[in-house]
Amino acid sequence: MADAPYALYYWPGIPGRGEFVRLVLEQAGAAYDDVARRPKEDGGGIPAMMRCLAGEGPGLRPLAPPVLVHGERRLAQMPNVCAYLAARHGLVPSDEGTRAEALQLQLTVADLVAETHDTHHPVGKGLYYEEQKEQALAYARQFVDQRMPKFLRYLESVVRANAAGGGRHLVGDGLSYVDLAMDQVLRGLEYAFGRAYAHYAPELPGLVALREHVDALPAIAAYRASERCLPFDEHGIFRRYPELDLLPASE
Amino acid sequence: MADAPYALYYWPGIPGRGEFVRLVLEQAGAAYDDVARRPKEDGGGIPAMMRCLAGEGPGLRPLAPPVLVHGERRLAQMPNVCAYLAARHGLVPSDEGTRAEALQLQLTVADLVAETHDTHHPVGKGLYYEEQKEQALAYARQFVDQRMPKFLRYLESVVRANAAGGGRHLVGDGLSYVDLAMDQVLRGLEYAFGRAYAHYAPELPGLVALREHVDALPAIAAYRASERCLPFDEHGIFRRYPELDLLPASE
Known part of the structure; x- marks a missing residue:
């Protein structure tokens, strides 16, 4: 979907903070190009994300992914990107x-x-x-x-x-x-x-x-249920390490 | 200023995250009641802030300070409170x-x-x-x-x-x-x-x-220059501990 209105740039191997943005896009039914998930040979992969972070693109250079490019805007910071999309797609009240x-x-x-x-x-x-x-x-x-x-x-x-x-x-x-x-x-x-x-x-x-x-x-x-959705694993935010999966102390 | 349009609730002893809100209010020239800075006998102090966090007040209960009460709204999260005030006082563009x-x-x-x-x-x-x-x-x-x-x-x-x-x-x-x-x-x-x-x-x-x-x-x-502004000290976010004040390694 290289001609989609939205382009998302995020680490291709993990759900991470990118997943919060994807959920808004998916619930909105919005077409988006998940750029780094495409093969390197097709202009995707981590190099595409790194070019976006290094300065290539419209608007403000971001410090870290997830990054959403929408027309002349290049927006970062997960809560900010989600709020921006939600306002455009009826996923937050207007007042x-x-x-x-x-x-x-x-x-x-x-x-x-x-x-x-x-x-x-x-x-x-x-x-x-x-x-x-x-x-x-x-x-x-x-x-x-x-x-x-x-x-x-x-x-x-x-x-x-x-x-x-x-x-x-x-x-x-x-x-x-x-x-x-x-x-x-x-x-x-x-x-x-x-x-x-x-x-x-x-x-x-x-x-x-x-x-x-x-x-x-x-x-x-x-x-x-689709291949677009990545599973949790031990490279992302939510990691299952048995030694850290502690039973809470009684209060 | 108990009749001010804004009431701010924050730890009374430190600048902390409350200071970011205060700077917006001060630059806007907005009257505000810095509630916990008032004496306990006058309805202020930490007990007033704790009542605000425990549920007393309009709108959504906040998890943590700084909290801004404005009419029927009780807003928290420093960047959110600053953005809300800035939009009302011309301290951010409107688009x-x-x-x-x-x-x-x-x-x-x-x-x-x-x-x-x-x-x-x-x-x-x-x-x-x-x-x-x-x-x-x-x-x-x-x-x-x-x-x-x-x-x-x-x-x-x-x-x-x-x-x-x-x-x-x-x-x-x-x-x-x-x-x-x-x-x-x-x-x-x-x-x-x-x-x-x-x-x-x-x-x-x-x-x-x-x-x-x-x-x-x-x-x-x-x-x-006023007494409203608290200095940095070793109870807040920015603390001067000589043992942590490291010279950066050469790159």
């Missing part, structure tokens, strides 16, 4: 105040993503996990005992407050990009921290129901 | 694409703030610095050698690209909330990592000029 609430929640989900990443890279983003395993274990312990439940209980309270107003989403009256991101994080946490996920899930009925709802959306289900 | 560029840069500045924070808290956000000094030294080494220059060189390239278009800001034709945030980060880095700041500053003339410009804005200068 300024509700959009600010949605962005607030998306940034909170992004913070949870960043802390999940840091469970295997607490000390050095330029080092391998194998070089920081001891620190990773300490980080994972406080993540599983304190940070993961803090974030998830907060987000559960948000979906419950929405439910009290008659909704079943995180913000507003209908599906938004924030719900798509929440779904992806819950799947990632279950993959990487399966014991903690199972431990906390019973107190998170609102989030679990939201996840079931998003997983069953026809466009999302079709995407995940 | 959707430029606003997305501004948010992208603000999120990049916020990432730099988060990594700066992690130099003294790499392993546990619930632990003291003294409990993770060894890991902090390892984190600070890669921060000073790799991450700090990566961010600053990128942001320098952005201000230079703007200058090539005739501007002297990070985005658009005039001052935006992103410039205010950049100024605060440069001041914080100079405070916490003075040796690295001095090392890299000569290759960052665009950022240094931007900082001088923002520092000299009458509203900003007056604010910083």
Whole structure:
């Protein structure tokens, strides 16, 4: 789809932060060129992404992927790209105040993503996990005992407050990009921290129901059954390392 | 100013992430109630902030400060609050694409703030610095050698690209909330990592000029000379620990 209105640039081997953008594009039914997923011989691969980061393209040079090119704009930062697409495709309410609430929640989900990443890279983003395993274990312990439940209980309270107003989403009256991101994080946490996920899930009925709802959306289900969707593995954000998959300490 | 249109809730003892919001409010000339800075007996202090986080107030319950209450909205996440205020007070261009560029840069500045924070808290956000000094030294080494220059060189390239278009800001034709945030980060880095700041500053003339410009804005200068502005110290994000103030390794 080299003539699609959107071009996405992201690491071709992992779902990572690119997946949050893909879910918005897929739910919107928008055509997009997932550039680095195309073969190198076809102008794709990591070299294409690196050219985009080095300066090639319209608009502002980005620091890091995911990057979305749309006409004369080259946008980065996952929550920003998702919010931009959502506004164009009816995946966020149009009033300024509700959009600010949605962005607030998306940034909170992004913070949870960043802390999940840091469970295997607490000390050095330029080092391998194998070089920081001891620190990773300490980080994972406080993540599983304190940070993961803090974030998830907060987000559960948000979906419950929405439910009290008659909704079943995180913000507003209908599906938004924030719900798509929440779904992806819950799947990632279950993959990487399966014991903690199972431990906390019973107190998170609102989030679990939201996840079931998003997983069953026809466009999302079709995407995940396709070859376009990459599985989680131990090169991305959500990694299943048995030694870090800790059972939470009793509170 | 208990009848001000805006109420800000943030830790009363440190500039922290609240300072980015304050700079927007001060440059906008907006009246605001810095609630937790008022005495407890006057309804302020940390208890007032905790009540706001626990649920008391309009709109969405926030997870963490800074929080801005404006009418029926209670907004959190620093870049989100700054963007919301900037849109209301002419501190960001009005077109959707430029606003997305501004948010992208603000999120990049916020990432730099988060990594700066992690130099003294790499392993546990619930632990003291003294409990993770060894890991902090390892984190600070890669921060000073790799991450700090990566961010600053990128942001320098952005201000230079703007200058090539005739501007002297990070985005658009005039001052935006992103410039205010950049100024605060440069001041914080100079405070916490003075040796690295001095090392890299000569290759960052665009950022240094931007900082001088923002520092000299009458509203900003007056604010910083006032008692409303808190100094950096070793309880906030930017901490001066001599053992972490490393000279960058030669490249």
